[in-house]
Amino acid sequence: MESETTETIIRATGRSLCEYGYADLTMQRIAEASSVTTAAIHYHFDTKEELLDAFLDDLIDRFERQVDCEAADPRDRLAGFLDAVFDSEPDDEFPIALMELKAQAPFHNTYRERFRELDAALRGVVQDAVEAGIEAGHFDAVDTAEVARTVSTMINGSHVRMVALGEDPDETRRVVEDYLEAQLGWSPEGAA
Amino acid sequence: MESETTETIIRATGRSLCEYGYADLTMQRIAEASSVTTAAIHYHFDTKEELLDAFLDDLIDRFERQVDCEAADPRDRLAGFLDAVFDSEPDDEFPIALMELKAQAPFHNTYRERFRELDAALRGVVQDAVEAGIEAGHFDAVDTAEVARTVSTMINGSHVRMVALGEDPDETRRVVEDYLEAQLGWSPEGAA
DNA sequence: CACAACTTACTGACTAGTTAGTAAATGGGC
DNA sequence: GCCCATTTACTAACTAGTCAGTAAGTTGTG
Structure with a gap:
């Protein structure tokens, strides 16, 4: 169900959330923290909201x-x-x-x-x-x-x-x- | 020390903060809540950070x-x-x-x-x-x-x-x- | 009092940069 | 050759902050 990459992205979301806080959490920062592009994140999670739901x-x-x-x-x-x-x-x-x-x-x-x-x-x-x-x-x-x-x-x-x-x-x-x-x-x- | 307007803006900041949350708190929303323009807010508070410090x-x-x-x-x-x-x-x-x-x-x-x-x-x-x-x-x-x-x-x-x-x-x-x-x-x- | 010089408080229009999200092109494995 | 995963290149919307201009006071001076 959960691919390698989605897990990488989810973990990167957590790290970014701690480093920048929710207010300054951007797809760009999550992308950097997970070493993929923002487009790749959007391939796995349609919206930012969906990603954060998965993270939570x-x-x-x-x-x-x-x-x-x-x-x-x-x-x-x-x-x-x-x-x-x-x-x-x-x-x-x-x-x-x-x-x-x-x-x-x-x-x-x-x-x-x-x-x-x-x-x-x-x-x-x-x-x-x-x-x-x-x-x-x-x-x-x-x-x-x-x-x-x-x-x-x-x-x-x-x-x-x-x-x-x-x-x-x-x-x-x-x-x-x-x-x-x-x-x-x-x-x-x-x-x- | 504290003018009428600055107090209005500070109160509006509180209302906006509760309505939208810190992450979605923008100068525009604060401006709308206080019935002035964003430029007027910047006249009283140089930066958003300064305004939030004053609010806190x-x-x-x-x-x-x-x-x-x-x-x-x-x-x-x-x-x-x-x-x-x-x-x-x-x-x-x-x-x-x-x-x-x-x-x-x-x-x-x-x-x-x-x-x-x-x-x-x-x-x-x-x-x-x-x-x-x-x-x-x-x-x-x-x-x-x-x-x-x-x-x-x-x-x-x-x-x-x-x-x-x-x-x-x-x-x-x-x-x-x-x-x-x-x-x-x-x-x-x-x-x- | 009168009038000029200046300050305060503000607006509307703008800018440069950032945002989430999209579309088309590209590579790698079966 | 096909499809999954990903990148590059892009857009439209929004962001904080700036800028020039202005109306309404305030102050100093004769």
Whole structure:
């Protein structure tokens, strides 16, 4: 389904998005970043919008796969989740690219829908892990939906702070960990 | 210092920013929204960048003034703070406009600096109110800097959720209130 | 007061450059 | 020889910013 070139273009879109931002993202820059011409991009994607839809699809897919670690122990699952969310690898395009597109959501309903799905998925991962942890007696009993919503809100906040303020991911991660510790009576520190 | 016209243009910039988003914000659209020509805008602001700097200045100024309510009782001050942050008036351009510019922060150091200042101010308001509330015996003793940081992170998160997901401000406000209640042993519900 | 010199605030018309997208020509593998 | 993938060359629309001109003040001077 997905050719070599389309993937190259999609990756180049991500790099360009991080380098120039959504406002200054042009087909020309994406073309340069992917070493093809703009006409070649238009051969694979009819419009810029279609390309960005494909990019967001890919971005969210990769993110969801990364976040949903399959550890059996709910404590490891929760710790793995935090790792996936906060571990910024050197070439990491997730935070900035995600932010750029989130800011477009009010003007682009397809983006908004996808972010809603992503949010539901994220909350689901947290809620399931917390539920399992409570059942197994590892965590204190809490309103799992509420905890998941709060964690998700905090992660959104951390994300903005990383991108907009340039705050250290570790700094911002601690906020979430402290909250979980206070709520669940368990610290994810050092796990997974 | 600030003429009638410059203020009109700055307000029009805000409206245009919310209507079209940063990426599609043009001098022409701002001109239409302010009923002057683009040349008139350039008379008052040499470049688009200069105009947007002035707009952000104004936006942050208004926000800081709105947020720092002067109630004597720290409980009222905290409740007033939440009202200021979460009460979206009908013509409210704060959330979207702020978000649009926050997403530009990675590419625009002057924006980033201003958002850092705003964040410090926000945290200061919360920390001072919490400190005063503890001293007066209204709140449980907590690490005030930590609470302020967490509240600020949650507000950032709520803000994203409002703008990107279209989530109800009340929904998202509850998360912060529940956290404060759990930490301080005091509920801001119904106050101020 | 009167009148010239100057400034402020603005318009309409323009420019040079950039944008997304198109059409026709070209190459490479089966 | 045919078709998929790609390039070169192009266009029409839009971009920020400039420029010359102008009407309405403002100021200085006798």
